[in-house]
Amino acid sequence: MKTIVFATDFSRGSRKAAQVAAQTALKANAKLVLFHAYRYVMPYDSEMSMLAVSPKELEKHSIYMLKRLQKRLEKKYTTALNTEIIVEEGLVVDTLSQVIEKTNADLLVMGTVGDSLLGGRFFGSLATSMIHHSNAPILLVPPKAKYSSFNNAVLGLDFRFDLDEVLLEKAVFLLRDLDSVVNLYTLTDESEFAKAASLKVRQLLKNVPHTYTIVEGDNFVKSVLSFANTNHADLIITFPRKHNLLERIFVGSNTERLAFNDEIPILSIL
Structure with missing residues (x-):
């Protein structure tokens, strides 16, 4: 393997998947791409538009969160971990499919749950829906997974x-x-x-x-x-x-x- 893509929604439920992705990348001596997709929705209410977050702010926050994840993984494992950050605006399935193709990824890693029951089902359904859209093998990681290596x-x-x-x-x-x-x-x-x-x-x-x-x-x-x-x-x-x-x-x-x-x-x- 040369490239592993890890897609995250920044939830606590995705932390185990991030660790598995990092450890797998280290074992395979592969580059780890940390990916997040954000979506800007235009407010319909003129009063609400004054409080809305701009696309630029969403992008900036996404990059900040990915960099924080990057530092956390490097601290937990090693600074020798080869990582790259990619943030895209759009639907997760569409943008993630494009990133897999662009990076020629050998493996996609995703968690199977988010934080809440509703969020867990939503992100989990996104993860399993990638089975029908990805050209790369997918590693789906549940929140209670125990991993040091796949033996x-x-x-x-x-x-x-x-x-x-x-x-x-x-x-x-x-x-x-x-x-x-x-x-x-x-x-x-x-x-x-x-x-x-x-x-x-x-x-x-x-x-x-x-x-x-x-x-x-x-x-x-x-x-x-x-x-x-x-x-x-x-x-x-x-x-x-x-x-x-x-x-x-x-x-x-x-x-x-x-x-x-x-x-x-x-x-x-x-």
Whole structure:
């Protein structure tokens, strides 16, 4: 990895994600881009416009907050941490997608909650919505995550759906940078397809230390979380399946449901 982007809303809930982003950048010897998007809304009421904060003031405050975060991370870890600050005006999803493309980011890191219940759901939904917009893998960090390094990862695969070998190869490169042991966990039924797919996966992981567990079942989220907790995993890796709009509204995705666990970060390979 060369570049990691960390997107923040400056909430207490995002502090753990900031620490994970910094530690991951140090381990991978990558540059860490600290990003915040602000949005200026023109007041409709003429009296309220006198009290409104200007776009320039919003930008200045955003830069100040990012610099404060930058200093806090350097103090906690090392001044050798290579960081860059980017502030953009606009919608988070749009501006963040542009920054990922502009910086050619290898990884996006975001927290899954904000400060309040409402804020937590809002920023968390922004984080998971990036799954449908980002070209880079996304690391979603819950507020109770415990991290020094990712030593024990669970790679969850649902063989009821087609396996994307390109994404699996991308995961292998990331795992090499993270220097993590992988517990390959697959949910499937007995079929020739599942056997062939498992052979492909193990071949691609031949240079990555790993174990392999295959089980039958149909509740992917519950099964993966149970396995991860039992094996004291510090990371769950998933490959989001593409959903149409109705599925995203009424059903959601396995990755989104996994992301709202309290303790284990989710690495979504896109």
